[in-house]
Amino acid sequence: MRPLLRYGVPAAAGLATGGYALSQGEDPGSAALAGIAGVVGGAGGLLAARGLAGKYMPEKIQNELLNAAEKNRAGGKRQAALLNAAALADKVNPRTLGKAAAAGLVPASALTAGLGGVALGAIPGAMGVPGFQQNVIADPELANSSNTQMARSYTPTLRYLG
Numbered sequence: 001m002r003p004l005l006r007y008g009v010p011a012a013a014g015l016a017t018g019g020y021a022l023s024q025g026e027d028p029g030s031a032a033l034a035g036i037a038g039v040v041g042g043a044g045g046l047l048a049a050r051g052l053a054g055k056y057m058p059e060k061i062q063n064e065l066l067n068a069a070e071k072n073r074a075g076g077k078r079q080a081a082l083l084n085a086a087a088l089a090d091k092v093n094p095r096t097l098g099k100a101a102a103a104g105l106v107p108a109s110a111l112t113a114g115l116g117g118v119a120l121g122a123i124p125g126a127m128g129v130p131g132f133q134q135n136v137i138a139d140p141e142l143a144n145s146s147n148t149q150m151a152r153s154y155t156p157t158l159r160y161l162g
Contacts (some may be wrong), residue, residue: 010039010110011042017111017117018035020034020114027121029125029129034117041110041111042113050102053095062086066086
């Protein structure tokens with residue numbers, strides 16, 4: 001496989017999943033983990049696509065279709081459809097089959113792995129690790145903060161009158 005495909009497709013998948021996670025409001029740490037997991041998922045999808053293309057070569061598909069056609073009634077519609085499909089499988093280029101498998105497997109596996117990366121980012125976020133927390137605002141000068149004197153004076157409290 002060409003190095004541009006071997007390394008470029010997983011890198012593009014990682015950038016896409018990390019960027020998508022960041023655009024959806026995820027914290028930077030979770031988006032980075034989603035990107036790393038997207039790289040791994042893209043590489044796995046590419047390897048799976050190569051394996052599927054090798055396993056389901058057009059010759060094997062054609063042989064299976066011909067075997068199935070022999071088992072059906074001679075001259076029937078089912079046998080004619082299987083023979084037509086076998087003739088079509090003879091015309092398919094193995095590289096085309098691999099590209100078609102990669103077109104579906106690479107994005108699906110990258111996005112699934114990226115989702116796992118976002119879920120993995122929730123663990124450090126729960127422990128308070130910087131970079132994994134979302135929208136943490138600790139400005140005591142804000143008017144709605146309970147830390148300022150102004151906010152305390154406007155906060156209604158219940159008092160016991162007795």
